Amino acid sequence: MPSPIQNPRLLLSHRCLPLHFPPNPFPFPPNPCRLVHRSAAALSPQPAPTPASQNLAIAAPPSSEILSIRESLLSRRRTAAEIAAEYLDRLRRTEPQLRSFLHVSQTAMREAGEVDRLVESGAELGPLTGVLVAVKDNICTADMPSTGGSRILGSYRPAFDATAVRRLREAGAIIVGKTNLDEFGMGSTTEGSGFQVTTNPWDVSRVPGGSSGGSAAAVSARQCVVSLGSDTGGSVRQPASFCGVVGMKPTYGRVSRFGLMAYASSLDVIGCFGSSVVDTAILLSAISGHDRLDATSSKHEVSDYAPQLVSLDHLESKPLKGLRVGVIRETTGEGVDVGVMSSVQAAASHLEQLGSIVTEVSLPSFSLGLPAYYILASSEASSNLSRYDGVRYGYQAAADELSSLYGDSRANGFGPEVKMRILMGTYALSAGYYDAYYKRAQQVRTLVRKSFKDALDKNDILISPAAPSAAYKIGEKTNDPLAMYAGDIMTVNVNLAGLPALVVPCGFVEGGPAGLPVGLQMIGAAFHEEKLLRVGHIFEQTLQNYRFNPPLLAES
Amino acid sequence: MALIYFRCIRMNRLFPHPSSPFTKKSSVLFCTLQASHAQVTTQVENLQNQSKQKEKLIQTATKKTLEHHKHGYEAIIGIETHVQLYTLTKAFCSCPYLYGSRPNTTICPICMGLPGTLPVLNSKVVEFAVKLGLALNCELSMNSKFDRKQYFYPDLPKGYQISQFDVPIATKGFIDLDLPVEFGGGHRRFGITRIHMEEDAGKLLHSEAGSYSQVDLNRAGVPLLEIVSEPDMRSGLEAAEYAAELQRLVRYLGVSNGNMQEGSLRCDVNISVRPIGQSQFGTKVEIKNMNSFSAMNRAIDYEISRQVLLHSEGQNDQIVQETRLWDEAAQKTFTMRKKEGLADYRYFPEPDLPEVVLTKGFVDEIRQSLPELPEAKRRRYEKMGLSMQDVLFLANDNSVADFFDAAVENGAEEKLAANWIMGDIAAYLKNERLTIDEIKLTPKELSELIAFIKNGTISGKIGKEILFELISKGGTVKSLIEEKDLVQIVDPATIEALVDKVLAANPKQLQQYRGGKTKLQGFFAGQVMKESKGKANPMLLNKILTEKLNAGG
């Protein structure tokens, strides 16, 4: 069936003008020349010379792997063991290049066998039955090591499952392994892991993003069906953008943090990766909800997110009619790559084509968010990481006296980025500096919350790039921490405000053997995940002619 | 959870002077580590250097001059008290706490501070804090919060203690008490600066040789209330009575067992001394490790004398900010560690716990459920006309007070009930090491007993005999009297017959009496009482006997 929606990229190329917004308010940088120039730059090799866009004719929107597995099991077309074997086989073949896993389950095949017996018995199947889920290694699993990507927990095995993991298992999931990350979530490239560097499936010379780089790469390369990550300042959304997968950062308190190794407790959330919005929604439904073990988890009702997502066939011509979309002005200016900008402009145009009303919105406190975030996150981190002292578990330096036991265990156990943030946080909380740093950052946080609230009173969702650039080269920013921190500008404000945000792939920029994916960030009001998923799903299903299957997948 | 081990951690630093006599003598941790408490160092004072003579001087001075004012100095004393709450589970996890359990048997991932674990507040802790706050006449913070107090120590599994910093749950209260009569008596009101909620740390167990230490986390996460007093006390006695009143209060409220030996009530005392008339405070010294009220009293008076002596000798520069421990065996305080500047605990709001929000309804409900508190009880007993001695005794223990009140409610005369309780009953309880709840005597029977004596049915002597029977075996006064035929003989004719019989049986003594040896009346009275098996009404007996003795010859 021909879609009623035209490809925005094609629209763009035909008209040579990126957008046809109402002239006022003009949602993008006020200089139209620059705008045209940028778009032209991005679009000059039109259509982009990537396999994804070369396959325009055969491109189909992503479909749910979880639902297809379920259908296969119920119809007895395939067994869980066959499905697990397929994923594990791909995992084994791609892992030497990707290095996304710190630990691969030894029992996945056995668990798949158990699923098949369950299917055989005709028992009711949980929503994730037979689905291979990868879990970021800062989320505790009782049957596998959990290191948080840190040498200080090199051989640590938790005594319990995180609540999110327990809920996955109860929903029938098979935990396929633990994925790599920047140590304790502190980083944006996964280069900060204490063990290995994960690569990007779109170009193995590039970073997958971070800190949940392992989980994003694993989903992108279909080493697993879906995965869990954690997002303190963008650690789910930025790698989702870099790896061309869907990433969901839920509202703070939507998913229990019990079992998530704390980095910055007031910002941390467990998030989801999937290769489609539907899969992401099913995963989110499984792990959401109040938990009596986490006093900050919300009692707000959880709806089953997936059934709201109707198939393409049932979409009207303007499925997003009346949806008010605000483009965050502060995310479209300087420092954002031209290609990224044009992809996001195209996405805005696409949303408009779907019936939504796109306007520009300003968040005046936006630029203050980044420094405030780094003060708050480092402060909390300096406290949360105090427990890694070498006394009870984890790495312990040989020492004759207590002060060197502490000093050496921590000096040798932690990596440089973690040590830097502990130092910054300790400084910010010190007597005499507290008011100037921590307290002031909290005031900024209040401002950020308020400006988001104002913007979301006038708009249903806000959009921005998920990151100012696409994936960059491994090692490119390791010596420039400030440049690395600046990369978080698009995402940290959302954590400060505690809001939900969804990243969906929306386009490509040049780079690598097949182009590099770009993600669109959609931000909603607190506990409006359902709305984000619905919009994200419609966007994804109507975004024709792009396929976000990385070259590595084709090779394997 | 079975496979959780603690490493024995080697910490030679814990005993900087392993040969120090204190290592063995004192079971306390007189050590803090250079690396851990920032800017606080450990130094065990070398006692050999301190002249024995000086100690003697201080001790004599302590005895001689409980009234320090005589010296022209006054002591300023403030107390920080930690009260361990008597909740079923710990503050932030569901572990129980049982004093004396084997090390590391009442722990879980949460109170061990394992990665990924989170605290969830036990609502009982808030309830108990509000109770104590109201009982101490405090202002309650309807919105308070928890904060993290950060320092490294092996008994602190998270590297921070969850506590309350700038917004404690209760502030600006006071406590009323009466000093014991034997120490001159008097009513006192001491200010309460604040009460806040926090969690306890674990304990270090030191090896015999002192070469390593082990960590016991059973106590980690047990809820505490810290009560900070105003610096309103002036002597060891006042400080000890303040602590005793707090203990009484927490026991009345049922929020703690208040046991000092088990560490459920721990007092850290700050003492400074200044010349009377000076407004500026002297250098503050902290004293810890006092396991009883009398130890507090003695430790403080010792410390006051030590400081006064240094002042009077012009050596007040030798009074330094430090923590000193009370050595019970040597009856003196000694330096545990000197404080170099203020420790920076880098407090910040605990992000894992929501704010503590009290509602008016919650507070009102607790206010209405408060029992009558010791101060109110004392004032009520005072109004009954009881002596202060009686008042203090009865109000000291809630169950004794309840017993007394119930007896009075059953009609017992107040003074008589007090006498019985403070006399024979208290003596029995002391001998048998029982509490008043554990004996078979009920307040109702005590009031019956008092009534039967008062109306003359039985004599006081028989009453006493019955009392012990009631205490140990129970039963009612009435049935005991009937069963044993103990009703007092009040019929004059019967008594007269008994007197006649005795006089007839002792003609020699009668002759002597009538010859002027009137002291023999006691002999006759005893014989008559014996004849009556103790049941003759003594007044009647004496009246008739006197008449008979003086009637003849």
Ligand SMILES: [Zn+2]
């Ligand atoms: Zn516990």
